[in-house]
Amino acid sequence: NGDAAAGGEDDAGTLYVGNLSYNTTEEGLYEFFATACTVDNARIITDRETGQSRGFGYVDFSAGLAKALEMNGGELDGRELRVNFADQKGGNNNGGGGGRGGGGSFG
Numbered sequence: 001n002g003d004a005a006a007g008g009e010d011d012a013g014t015l016y017v018g019n020l021s022y023n024t025t026e027e028g029l030y031e032f033f034a035t036a037c038t039v040d041n042a043r044i045i046t047d048r049e050t051g052q053s054r055g056f057g058y059v060d061f062s063a064g065l066a067k068a069l070e071m072n073g074g075e076l077d078g079r080e081l082r083v084n085f086a087d088q089k090g091g092n093n094n095g096g097g098g099g100r101g102g103g104g105s106f107g
Contacts, residue, residue, distance in 0.1 A: 013065050014086040018056040020044060021077035029057055032076045037064030058086055 017029065030042035044057035061068055072083035 011065055012062050014058050014060050015065070015068055016056065016082075016084045016086045017059055018082035018084075019079050020053060020055050020057060020081070021079045022053045022055065024053065024077045024079075026057070028077065029059060032074070032081075033059050033061070033068055033071065036071065037068045038062045 020029070024044065026042050026044050029044060030039050033039050033042070038061060040060040040062050042057065042059045045054045046052060047054055059068065069083055069085075072081065074081050074083075
C-alpha cells in the first residue's frame with residue numbers, strides 16, 4: 001500500500017508551490033491539494049528571523065502528482081498558485097546567476 005515505486009515515477013514526488021498568500025497555513029495548503037491527490041506533507045517556508053511566510057512552500061505526494069500539477073493557476077486564499085516540480089532547476093525561469101565574468105584588466 002502507498003508504495004511510491006508501485007505508482008510509477010509520475011505519481012509521487014514533491015512539488016514547489018509559489019505565490020502563496022501570507023495568510024495561507026500549512027493545513028490550508030495540505031487541504032487544497034488533498035481534495036484531488038494523496039498528500040503526505042505540506043510545508044510553507046518562513047523567514048528565519050520573523051517567522052513570516054516567504055510566499056512559497058513544498059507539498060509531498062504519495063499519489064496524484066499529475067493531478068496536482070494540473071492545479072497550477074488554482075486559487076487559494078485569493079492568490080493564483082504556481083505549481084512546478086520542486087527539483088526543476090532553470091527550466092523556463094531565469095536559471096540562476098551564472099558567472100559574472102571578470103572584467104579584470106589590470107594595468
